[in-house]
Amino acid sequence: MRIALVSLAAVAAAAVATPAMANEARIEARTGLIWNGSDSDAVAGVAAGYDYDFGDKFFVGIEGSADKILTDDTRVSWGAGGRAGVKVLPGSKLYAAANWQSKPCRYCNSAVGVGGGWQQDLGQKIYAKVEYKHQLIGDNTPDADLGLVGVGVKF
Template structure:
């Protein structure tokens, strides 16, 4: 019993002496538009990620996503990527992003996306964001661009 109490006290002291970290998990719903040289369509999706603090002003994060172009003959495109950026104001993040996403349709190619975004807190747990990605598709398929607006919750 004494070992348990001493261990509990040691954990409490260590926790109170450790500075608070702002590492955070997040989930979001998002929508926007995808376009290439000739077409444009609406897109909707969800994403989940985790951001790691790299000091007071910098952060890096990972993200998984599922997006669907809202047009005939498309399917859910699964994505994995990351972002790195700066906390430019309290509650604001400016970041660059890169990632991979699976095919948008059965005859499409997978793509690598690069871009950037802005995330703004709306209180303690809610945030909104705007994002732009340029999709590098390859195999003589025209590249595409995606503009997204999202609303999410941090944990």
């Protein structure tokens, strides 16, 4: 987890050093719940990303994440993915998202997540978001669902 925090701090420092643009970098802390048909557990993590504007209404973005299922015998699961969406209201983004997530435990499988979310500005630099992803795991392992809420800073 220390590696993830140091990496995200480096991304944030680089983002602060760049000139202001319509496109935006972001870093966030998030928490939520992961569940399958028989079990559910809490999740906590961090993410960093960059959104590219396409006109006034559309955007696409990339994201890296580090999340941990808060139970014994799990490890940090690293993720890489993207999102695409529309700016529906001032300071609001509605988006579809997809990512790849590394395995969260030694004998687990990696997953591909698909879903969507809503991001809402709480000020000029602060935002909150809610996100849902269905994780396609494969290998005869039940799929899982992930619900997240997060708070972040834009640069």
